[in-house]
Amino acid sequence: MARIVALDYGKVRTGVAVTDELQLIASGLTTVQTKDLISFLIDYVGTESVERFVVxxxxxxxxxxxxxxxxxxxxxxxxxxxxxxxxxxxQDERFTSKMAFQSMLDSGMKKKKRQDKGLVDEISATLILQAYLNRN
Incomplete structure (x- = not known):
């Protein structure tokens, strides 16, 4: 099987999450400047087998x-x-940013780390992907 890549698309930054090759687990991959997103995906698809994108x-x-x-x-x-x-x-992404921030709070993450908007985007992409996996 191939990976599924999820994107929490934003005007400035885009959070990226991926599944494992068995498509069981969603994990945050990174946050990319949106202007660089297509070139990032070209590189990623060049090294990993990707079955689909979830936006x-x-x-x-x-x-x-x-x-x-x-x-x-x-x-x-x-x-x-x-x-x-x-x-x-x-995949519907309502409340993912709020859920991502709450998960950061619940995990005991320090305030400085919680202010990292890129990390919120990455966690949001992971939540989008997990919701997609749960739905399917």
Whole structure:
């Protein structure tokens, strides 16, 4: 089997999480500057077998798309053009940032480390991927 890569896409930074090759466990991989994301993924796919991408789907509480969905749609066009053979799925990402921050608190992480927004994005990507795995 191949890995699944999840992305918590943001205007500035994107959190990246991956599964193990058996697709049982979601783990945070890194946070990448969004402007460098496609080149990062090219390098990653060049060294790892990737079955699919899962991209967070930001929604409002009333189930309408959030304002960042426009940016994500533009990115999805670039992603599918670059990797036409790797399917892309979406996963609801409501509350993942709050859950990520709460998990940092619950783990006893020091305040300075909790202020690392990149780490929050990476944990959010992991939560998106775990929710995707649970759903499937």
């Amino acid at each position: 967070g789907l930001p929604k409002q509480m009333d189930n309408t798309p959030s304002e960042s969905e426009g940016l994500i749609q533009a990115f999805l066009q670039k992603l599918t053009a670059q990797f036409p053979d790797i399917p892309v799925e979406r």
